[in-house]
Amino acid sequence: TVQGYYHPSCESNVNLSHLSMHRHKQRAGKEGQVLHRSKRGWVWNQFFVIEEYTGPDPVLVGRLHSDVDSGDGNIKYILSGEGAGTIFVIDDKTGNIHATKTLDREEQAQYTLTAQAVARDTNKPLEPPSEFIVKVQDINDNPPEFLHGPYYARVPEMSNVGTSVMQVTATDADDPTYGNSARLVYSILQGQPYFSVEPQTGIIRTALPNMDREARQEYDVVIQAKDMGGHMGGLSGTTEVKITLTDVNDNPPKFPQSVYPMSVSEDKVPGEEVGRLKAKDPDLGDNGLVNYRLIDGDGMSMFELTTDSETREAVIKLKKPVDFETKRSYTLKVEGSNPHVDPQFLAWGPYKDEATIKISVEDADEPPVFVAPSYTFEVEENAPEGTLVGRVHAKDTDVANNPVRYMIPRYTDVEQFFSINSEDGMITTTRPLDRETQAWHNISVSATEIGGHHQDTKVRVNIKVKDVNDNPPEFATNNEVLMCETVAPGKVIETVSAVDKDEMAHRQHFTFSLAPEVAHNHNFSLKDNRVFMCSVKDSVRLTQDVYYLPIEINDNGFPAMSSTNTLTIRVCSCDSKDTILSCNVEPYVLPAGLSTGALIAILACIVILLAIVVLFVALRRQKKEPLIVFEEEDIRENIITYDDEGGGEEDTEAFDIATLQNPDGANGFLPRKDIKPELQYPIRPGIGRPAANSVDVDDFIKTRIAEADSDPTAPPYDSIQIYGYEGRGSLAGSLSSLESVTTESDLDYDYLQSWGPRFKKLADLYGTKDCSTNKT
8 A cells, every 4th residue: 555645635546556557458458468457566655745845854655565564674665767866765664755955836736656566685676667756835935026027017197997008917927727826816005096906917907087187197006916815914016107198289379368469670671580489289299289360450461370380379470561650560379289189078169269469669760762763864965064854853751850951872874974963852953965875864862861860762763865966868778889880870779768766757868969069960860869870981990090079968856957078989891791801900009008019018018038048947957067167177175985905106097197286277366166256366376385396295285275365266165175196206105004904015205394384293113123012
């Protein structure tokens, strides 16, 4: 018999014999044998152990007992499975099972173990192993917890009672299937009477009507969850819920004042601000938005209303200029209303308010005002000085009505054609005007009040100069008329036209006639404005080549003006088709200028000058020749490079030794090529020049230097002078030291001591035998 720890909740026991018989029948059926009921080996109960037991002794969980156990100690009980040997231990002789540690159901609710009886000496199983369960019996050792707190909720203001705000949920780690350890009940500890909570669900609802956000916006609510069904002795947990009332449009706009006084000066221009006002609405966002409009008043045409987008103020602006002398006050009525109205609160309306604005106009010192925006006058040209042109008038509109003074700004009438009377505004001319020079005069007149702030205003005055027929007509063009000498009589040779600087009146026209002195000529006639050929001769050129025909032009104006203009007619040679071939124009061209021969001479001179310039440029581009002319090439101007050493004085093939010995040449001095000497000096024959067989080189060099310094034809620049003359019978031979590197020289150089200070260095190097080793 298996005996377990007794607990009032252990109402069901498991009989191991039933389990053993069921297994035995299954095995026999499979083997085809007759099934016999076997004697049960185990009788046992389900085991329970209370969690969190803290007694001094291990807790007895239960006892295992086998029917084959006769109590002589030959049977040993073995326990295996979860926690066997660590949490649960068994007495192998008695079969008692103890829990050695404190158990926590929240960590593990049950343990599965296996029990078996074996022979103590052989460890041979005496019974088949069987499993059993040890359940950890729960106690209320865990308080409820709100895992997602603190909570934040929002609910519209003015919500009805019972409006759901949110639901909070707590959890309990105790066993919900055993007792009331995990049965929770919710209650509100803080937040009454505004909110309530459902005990079973944890749903928070509004408990007070008409909660106004404008009065109080936020509420801190504390919710408690308690287990054991809320009975005494249960554990509890709390959480905070911050509830915010959201805004609804439950407040209409309201102007703080019923009347707003404002003022505006009469000198303000349209668009300037007059004043501001604002209706208050405690609602937020769109619910507190206020639109403004003018609904009544005698100033609706003079003022306008706009809304400042940042401050949401109604801005009153001037729409038209106001005049203190005309009207001194205006009244406006402004309405402010909510554009977004909640239908739920329509009964609380109306959602608008009205206010009255009284605007007073202030007097300002204004400049004078002309009675007309501009003036246009007319005056005849050539009118005498002081002729009246017109009058302008301005007045001071202020209450003081100060007198006005007039003037013409000089920059509008630079030449000062007009003057104005400063007191009455009469404009007169200062000189006769010419319409043909300037038909319109546009000036300005300034009016300034005397006293006050000396403000002035200007007006435009346009003066038209009326035309008077004071200019005679004249030919439109002054071109010559070319006429063939074979022109037939009666043919029109020219149609003349005229122009007049004056204005032509309606139906006014020009009349053309021949001057009285040529009215009876036999060559030409004039009808209207056409000139006819009247001659009956075969050729008019036989008489003269050019005809001057005076024509009188009358403009038929008032008074009539006329002038005599000369028409020049030139007779030309023409072919059979009346194509002009040539005309004798020389008499009209040449007397006033140069003759043909003079023009040809001028052109010839120009061509010669151009040729000289071209030749000079060409010569400049040629390669420049040496400045000094030698009959033969000047060896001093050449550098000859060769790779072999000369043979001294005996080597005469490379250079002309005679030239080196006598550089002056046989033909006297050598003239310069780049200049022309003013004086030609004959070569002075050998003044102080040593003989050809002289060996005094120092004297020779000094002589040549003196000649070069005194020679006016010598080059003015530095040049290389080559002196190759060593003197006849010179024992020095070649001065080259190239051979001295490998051979010893037996020449005597003591004579260099007598050559003077110029050869002192050479004398020191070669003058003694002791210095032979220093030759380089």
